Amino acid sequence: MTTRIGLVGAGFIAGRHLDALTAIEGVRVAGVADPRADRAEVLAARAGAAAYAHWQDLLDVERLDALYVCVPPHAHGEAESAAIERGLPLFVEKPLATDLPTAEALADRIDGAGLLTSVGYHWRYLDTLETARELLAEAPARMVLGAWLDKAPRVDWWARQDGSGGQTVEQATHLFDVARVLVGEVEGGWATGSRSAQGPGDILDVCTAALRFSSGAVGSFSNSCLLPRAQRIGVELVAPGLGLWLTEHQLVVTDADGERTVHRGVDPFAAEDRAFVAAVRGEGDDVRTSYREALRTHRLAVAVATAAAGGGTVQL
Known part of the structure; x- marks a missing residue:
């Protein structure tokens, strides 16, 4: 059928x-x-x-x-x-x-x-994400560093706050979602951001947040849309004896045996x-x-974006 x-x-x-x-x-x-x-x-x-x-x-x-x-x-x-x-x-x-x-x-x-x-x-369907989860099961992450340093997409709604919600909500939300999968839920934190004459539209063109997780881990997430092309998009994790760098295309593992790169084997879409x-x-x-699960990530992204606009506390 x-x-x-x-x-x-x-x-x-x-x-x-x-x-x-x-x-x-x-x-x-x-x-x-x-x-x-x-x-x-x-x-x-x-x-x-x-x-x-x-x-x-x-x-x-x-x-x-x-x-x-x-x-x-x-x-x-x-x-x-x-x-x-x-x-x-x-x-x-x-x-x-x-x-x-x-x-x-x-x-x-x-x-x-x-x-x-x-x-x-x-990103939840990346086989490399599953590999990262398996590695962190034995050594839980203590720190996560997320970055989305990129250019602004060339669509009119994206650079408008009322059109996209800003880069934190529209793009960096992937970073927050991966962090929730690999590190756990966020309890709170602080964020700030600003925009300049060189930035597109009326959205923040730079934003950074410092977050704490219920596990005791800490995280830093930064995004910008000022670059001419994508420069750094991914999540880096620090655990006892283990370092991970996860992007949409590969996972770099650093441990006692050295450094190795694992390329994704599936198309996540x-x-x-x-x-x-x-x-x-x-x-x-x-x-x-599911929609309810995605709402938890969306709530975090909106909380960070709201705090960044006022330079204050991330309220969840």
Whole structure:
């Protein structure tokens, strides 16, 4: 039986998911909706799908088994609500929203409906992340250093605070999610940030946070969008006799035997989409980030961003 998927949004990330989904046997991307008709038509053509100017039309016309919501942070809410009303399994790209109340309200509705959900924290499907977890099981991390030093994406909404929530919420959220997996929950901390005439839009172009974890570990997380290209994106961990540097592409391990590099063996986008489709079909249970779980990471990212804007305490 064919599993029919609808895509809301036709940007870069939606394209990554479309390619991964169409590679799964028995999956059909039935329709793509985007207010920019040209983008919807181009992406839909790659899968032989129908193009729609509005997600409401996609839901009204197509018979779907699940819905992917891959929209800018400020556009989250309405499409998810419609999926909840229809009982459609829901895949949502991170971040969940620009703010916290929108995500919290959706989480409550999703829980009430008992809806199957997955959120696009694709780093959780890295085999190198699993290797890091195994190594840290014997020597828990005492320090974590996260960095997202990059350029600003060339989309108009990203450099607007009301469009993206800022770089901490839109990009560094991956760092916080990995830290939660490998180190545990954050109890609190402090953050600061600023913006300059050289920075894009009205968002903070530099931000740094010092956090403490319930395990007793400490962490430092910094992000900037001032660079001409990506320079350093990943999480570094310090444990007794062990050092780790994890990126989306590899894991560098430093221990008593020296230093070695482990390259990822899986495409995390493809892995998370296969897991979600299997769950939709009732054939698997490997969804690693439900909406409620993703809300914990989103809450942390928003707390850090809020503190950075005022140069104060991270309130969780």
